[in-house]
Amino acid sequence: MVTARQDNPYIGRFAPSPTGPLHFGSLLAATASYLQARKAGGQWLVRIEDIDPPREQPGSDKLILDTLEAYGFEWDGAVSYQSSCHDSHLAAIDSLIANGLAYPCSCSRRDLSGLPKGSLGTIYPGSCRSATVSGSAAIRVRTNDDPIEFVDRLQGHLTTRLETESGDFVIRRRDGLVAYHLAVVRDDADQGITEVVRGIDLLDTTPRHIHLQNLLGIPTPAYVHIPVAENSAGQKLSKLTGAPAVSTKNVSKTLHSALLALNQRVPSEMSNGSLEGIWDWAIEHWHLPALADQKNIAPQHYC
Numbered sequence: 355m356v357t358a359r360q361d362n363p364y365i366g367r368f369a370p371s372p373t374g375p376l377h378f379g380s381l382l383a384a385t386a387s388y389l390q391a392r393k394a395g396g397q398w399l400v401r402i403e404d405i406d407p408p409r410e411q412p413g414s415d416k417l418i419l420d421t422l423e424a425y426g427f428e429w430d431g432a433v434s435y436q437s438s439c440h441d442s443h444l445a446a447i448d449s450l451i452a453n454g455l456a457y458p459c460s461c462s463r464r465d466l467s468g469l470p471k472g473s474l475g476t477i478y479p480g481s482c483r484s485a486t487v488s489g490s491a492a493i494r495v496r497t498n499d500d501p502i503e504f505v506d507r508l509q510g511h512l513t514t515r516l517e518t519e520s521g522d523f524v525i526r527r528r529d530g531l532v533a534y535h536l537a538v539v540r541d542d543a544d545q546g547i548t549e550v551v552r553g554i555d556l557l558d559t560t561p562r563h564i565h566l567q568n569l570l571g572i573p574t575p576a577y578v579h580i581p582v583a584e585n586s587a588g589q590k591l592s593k594l595t596g597a598p599a600v601s602t603k604n605v606s607k608t609l610h611s612a613l614l615a616l617n618q619r620v621p622s623e624m625s626n627g628s629l630e631g632i633w634d635w636a637i638e639h640w641h642l643p644a645l646a647d648q649k650n651i652a653p654q655h656y657c
Contacts, residue, residue, distance in 0.1 A: 364396025365548050368422075368429075369436075369538070371403045372415040375599035376422070378612070379553065379583040379590065385612050386580050387551035388427055389640040397430040399545060404437045405537050417599070424602040425609055426629040439541055443532040446540045446570055447493055447525055455569050456525060457483060458491035473558045478521030493526040495536075495566065502561040507578045508646050509554065514561035523562055539563050543572040550575050553582040554650070555590055578642065581650045583615065590650075606632055617644040 368384045370376065376384075391398035400422065402415045419433060450456035459482040466476045478494065497516035505511050514520075525536040542550065557579045567574045582590050600608055609632055610625035618641065624632050 362546075362548050364391060364394035365399065365546050366391035366394075366396060366551060367399040367401055367542070367545065367547050368427075369401040369403050369541075370418050371406070372410045372418065373406075374411050374414050374597075375417045377597035378600055378608075378615075379597060380418075381425070381600050381608070381612050382580065382583055382615060383551065383553055384422065384425075384427060385609070385636075386578070386616055386642075386645075389636055390549060390551050390578065390642065392637045393640045396548075398428075399431060399434070399547075400427075400429040401434045401436060401541060401545070403534070403538070404435055405440075405443075405532055405534070407531075421600060421602055425600075425605050426633055434541075434545070436537055436541055439537070439544065440532070442540050442544060443537050446536060447532070450495055450525070450569060451493065454496075456493050456495045458487040459494045459522075459524070460485075460487045460489065460491045472519045474520050474523070474562070476521075477519065478523065480522055483522070490528050492524045492528045494522040495525050495569065497522050497565060502564050504560065504564060504574070504577060506557070506560075507576060507642065509557060509579055512557075512561075516561055516565055520562065525566070535559065535562050535566060539566045539570070539572070542575060543567070543570070547575050549578065551578040551580065553590070554579040555582050580616070580645055581648050584650050605629060617648050619644075 366387050368387050370380055370384075388398050400419070402418070404410060404415065415435075422429075447456065461478075461481055465481070466478070469479065470477045482491075482494070483496070497520060499515040499517040501513050501515055503511065503513045516523075523533075523535065525533045527533060560577055560579075564574050584590060606627055606629055607625045609629065610620055613620040613632070613636055618636065618639065620632070620635065620639075624635060
């Protein structure tokens with residue numbers, strides 16, 4: 355594993371998908387990543403991950419950016435769009451194929467039905483590793499059972515054996531769209547990201563990302579996976595579970611609630627204060643370890 359040098363300038367990011375407006379769960383991820391960057395005196399980038407058009411909602415990128423501005427977030431440089439990095443993504447895939455590290459796969463969902471499942475879904479058995487595939491096909495990256503180990507700054511030491519627990523995974527879909535795993539790894543490297551702060555729902559994907567980083571010879575950033583907000587049914591807040599957009603009215607109160615949900619001891623009177631005052635306090639007092647023993651965030655913590 356090529357790890358990012360600890361003396362590198364800190365560069366963090368918030369990378370929402372334009373599938374709907376910013377909801378409270380996304381606000382938590384944005385806030386935590388922003389405070390990690392600002393506490394370290396580093397940069398905070400915003401990247402719109404727009405590589406899955408069938409799932410995207412027109413205009414939602416602008417809604418997200420407008421909401422971030424309304425809450426006082428200040429990002430460094432111009433907002434980047436993942437779709438503009440398509441050539442970089444394809445070059446990485448071509449490199450993996452040329453080096454025998456990825457291959458075409460014609461397996462359909464029906465072909466894979468009934469196979470064992472792991473935390474990331476069906477464990478692919480390598481059916482097409484040595485097959486001759488013609489016509490439309492996905493591209494899968496080869497895995498092995500060498501342990502992939504990393505230390506998450508909140509979740510601790512984790513070990514995964516991808517071939518057994520996941521199998522070879524898709525990096526380009528049959529419809530030609532680049533998969534999230536490949537795109538996010540390539541883009542984080544191209545932007546020099548030194549630490550990724552995101553929801554714990556993405557923790558299981560991290561070994562796949564580290565595997566790709568190793569194969570592509572690019573640095574592995576530090577990782578922080580924070581608790582996610584849940585609705586009354588115990589589901590992660592998302593567009594699929596009907597999460598409402600955060601209001602751009604009384605933003606100080608909502609930001610105050612977000613800090614409380616992140617287990618920060620923000621004074622109650624600040625809920626009626628200025629955004630600038632809340633951010634000044636939050637940056638000075640940001641304490642990531644306060645989240646270490648916290649489980650996912652139930653509605654009573656933010657509603």
